[in-house]
Amino acid sequence: MRLSNLIPSIPANVVACLEVQGIRTDTDLLFSTTTFDIYKRLPAGTATLEELTEYTTIAAEIGAAPGMSGHELLLLENTYGDVQLRTGNAELDGLLRGLDGRWIIELSGDKGSGKSTVALNLLxxxxASNLEDTALWIDTTCDFSPERATQFLDATQTLPSTLERLQVSLAFDIDTIQGILETLSRPNDPRARPRFLVIDTITPLLGPLLSAVSAQGHAIMTDFMRQLQTFAQASGTAVFVINNSSRKGRDTPERKPALGPSFALLTDTTLWLEAKNDNNTEDSTEDNTVHTMQILKSRSAPIGGCCTFRIHGNVICPT
Structure with missing residues (x-):
């Protein structure tokens, strides 16, 4: 949790001084070093040692997860099992079998490869199949289209009221998403949290932070993805992060998931999407395109699996 989110429980001037010293989260405050060492690093007059100890206690209390008995956890697990991933396309659903659950799944590919459409169809x-569940779509590029969602409802004869359980939030930096996750984690009842979460797109938030000459960006990325993993496990939420692509090398047109190999280690599964070349034929139109999905990496499904599917009017075709 960012210390800035603990204001006014911890005074703003104290938080500002801590951040100057590189102590930006409750984890930094609690585990990076001793309270006395932090006190010595702060400018004179910022806080007394007793006050700093009190602020550390406050951070620990606010950041602590609410306790649940084993019996309560078992009941919750039996009532709210793993999220099932279904698109209505038998071959595609077969490829996704084994990815059900509280995982972080990366959807990568070029623009037009169908990443957002696949995520929206799954969501x-x-x-539509779980009438008590809610979902959250975090939009980082202002590209979310209610019209596309409505097209899906019309094409599949899904009740329009289904969208009442979908919340869309704008976020243009990592701090904002971390704040959203912290807010969602506060309810004592995990059933109040979304069971399906999409971040579209993660690349513009993390990409500018990464540098070959500094590890700070990688540290921020790692901290954020671990927070996302913790949220997914604690809430029973299926999390999809949409990632762009980059060149494999200067002299090759081949593409790969963006954000480098470190990011791939921070997700549970990486799915690679492509628009097939035959989309340029007479049978293909802007609203009727052929795509492929391949499992590049997974902790719960065989690697290398691939299937072809068609998207018509923002809806994945059944066959």
């Missing part, structure tokens, strides 16, 4: 299918 709405889940809401």
């Amino acid at each position: 709405i299918n889940h809401l």
Whole structure:
């Protein structure tokens, strides 16, 4: 949790001084070093040692997860099992089998490869099949289209009220998403949290932070993805992060997931999407395109699996 989110429980001037010393989260405050060492690094007059100890206690209390008995956890697990990933396309659903659960799944590919469409199809299918569940779409590029969601409802004869359980939030930096996750984690009842979460797109938030000459960006990325993993596990949420692509090398047109190999280690599964070349044929139109999905990496499904599917009017075709 960012210390800035603990204001006014911890005074703003103290938080500012701590951040100057590189102590930006409750984890930094609690585990990076001793309270006395932090006190010595702060400018004179910022806080007394007793006050700093009190602020550390406050951070620990606010950041601590609410306790649940084993019996309560078992009941919750039996009532709210793993999220099932279904698109309505038998071959594609077969490829996704084994990815059900509280995982972080990366959807990567070029622009037009179908990443957002696949995520939206999975999300709405889940809401339509689970009438008590909610979902959250975090939009980082202002590209979310209610019209596309409505197209899906019309094409599949899904109740329009399904979208009432979908919340869309704008976020243009990592701090904002971390704040959203912290807010969602506060309810004592995990059933109040979304069961399906999409971040579209993660690349513009993390990409500018990464540098070959500094490890700070990688540290921020790692901290954020671990927070996302913790949220997914604690809430029983299926998390999809949409990632762009980059060149494999200067002299090759081949593409790969953006954000480098370190990011791939921070997700549970990487799915690679491509628009097939035959989309240029007479049978293909802007609203009727052929795509492929391949499992590049996974902790719960065989690697290398691939299937072809068609998207028509923002809806994945059943066959």
